[in-house]
Amino acid sequence: MMKKSYVLHVDGQEHHTVVASGDDQTLVQIGDGPLTDLDNWPVQGGKAFSLRVGNRMHLVHLTGMDSKGNVMATINGRPVPLQVMDELKAQALASLGSAAGNGTIAADIPGLVVEVKVGVGQVVHQGEPVIVVEAMKMQNELCASVGGTVTSIPVAAGQTVNPGDPLVIIDPEPGG
């Protein structure tokens, strides 16, 4: 059997799992629990899994949003965003993240850039509005996630953007 470990983040909680796949079955271990056959089946044209926990079959829809392991899931009609990646990748990302901090402000919904409020070289404070993206007649102001110096603005006003597109990149100030 081939075993692989995964790290998940759901609702601010971290979870660890192991998926063991062999020639004729796939088993899942959640946390410290046993390796279990969840009786999982892909359904709805491969958009969802049905799987059994306890005595109940659950239907879970899943769609990958980007290459960073962000997944939109829907369970019992409720949308739940989560992150899942294999443990090696998670470790690599974690070490990168702690060294650099994350100063990239990315689009979270598709929309139109209405206004860029900062310029390259400008010093910004955490929480300061840096760019305005309009979607469905609503203007959404995106704010600096860290304080620091703006190093690059890959977009301009009037441009259409997609989720995950970097909009403003900030070089974080130490301690900022």
Place this chain on the structure above:
Amino acid sequence: MDKQQFSKVLVANRGEIAVRIIQGLKEMGIATVAVYSEVDRTALHTIMADEAVFIGPAPAAESYLVQEKILDAARLTGAQAIHPGYGFLSENGAFCRAVEEAGLVFIGPTAESMEVMGDKLSSRRRMRAAGVPVVPGTDEAVTDPDVAVKIADEIGYPVLLKASAGGGGKGMRVVHEAGEMASALRQTMGEAGASFGNDAIFVEKYIENPKHIEVQVLGDGTGNAVHVFERECSVQRRHQKVIEESPSPSLTPALREEICAAAVQTAASIDYRGAGTVEFILGPGGEFFFLEMNTRLQVEHPVTEMVSGCDLVRAMVMIAQGEGIIYKQEDLQQRGWALEFRLYAEDPSRDFAPSIGRIEAMTLPQGPGVRLDTGVYEGFDVPIHYDPMLAKLIVWAETRELAIARSRRVLEEFTLHGPTHNLPFHLWVLDQPAFQDGSYTTAFVGEEFDKNDWLPELGQEQMQALIGAASLFEALRRGDNREARGFDCPNAAPNWRLNAKRRMTRNR
């Protein structure tokens, strides 16, 4: 009015309302013409209509709002009438006139009705003259703070400064005491001038935490009108309705009769033609006042259709054909209870910010008492340019209590996967005591909803199912294809195929 049978009608709208109107026309044996923008090539209304005419780029100002393009589409296809739906050109007097000048029929009221009702001051004056109760206040524009203070002293604080041309919660300001008047008046006039190009402001008594009650009316254009009872629309967020119901839990039979009679009086006094809605606010003591009249088919018209059995689109078309009102007042009845839930692609936890994308999967609720009006389907990319409403879920049952229980079942059955949406929000509303006992007011969501603490925690089994499924999902996604959105690509899932083979064998 001359009688004219339509053989073809153009629907100047998009989304669920275009679909609803096309459905009604098809049932009447009338051919349908849709119009569509660049991003609506694959929209449901475009596909459903007998003919579809392309009218330009995605922004509404370059397509759905361009009168000449709509008229050209009608001429091109030989449609005899235009149904405007709601929003877009539906309450535009100039468009209504242009349609008639082109020799076509506008399925709706006259331009004069739209204009009288589109201006709050003129509608107040007309309604007061017709004997319909209006909120105490002025009928003339006020520019002098001293005059405003004098009026406020007479009617009592708090008062509301309101832009005559305003709407949608814009151009309004509450004033609690004389000292606030001068700056409030200046600001409201500035806002109104900038937003509506008209800085006329009037003063009226501010009714705190009112209920929003509206009455569906049908008029024949010659002073005859009937009502199809009331709807209550007090569950609002950001001044927009999210849940509507009919009947209203707030009306006694006597009050219902009174408020519906006032609505008929409103419509009759302006020789209203077609379907319209007269909105009232209802104060805590049962006093009600005319607020405004919407001269169009409303988003929430299905709750009225569910409890009355009427087809409002058909009624509109028949009136436009010159056949008068197809329902007699004495035949109209309310039967049972209907609730409508507006399904928006939005995130309640982020101040209801729009959230869009592809409808990856959609499982529709079914069973007794369910109606779904929608303009989207599985695989549809929700465009960013228009209203984020995806669907309206309408639930009917014999009583309000049963309708709430059925709604819970139906909302839980509904799976929409893709953009974040407000289905869980509707379930939250159903659980609130103020909604259950019907005492909720327009302040309900603002006061009771805490965006950081409203979602029930996932149960332990649900969480395990979620974590298990997400791990399997990641394991099955093709490792080298970083763009893979799902696990449905052919070379993505050798594991489950083997799994499937084993199960099939076992089950055989």
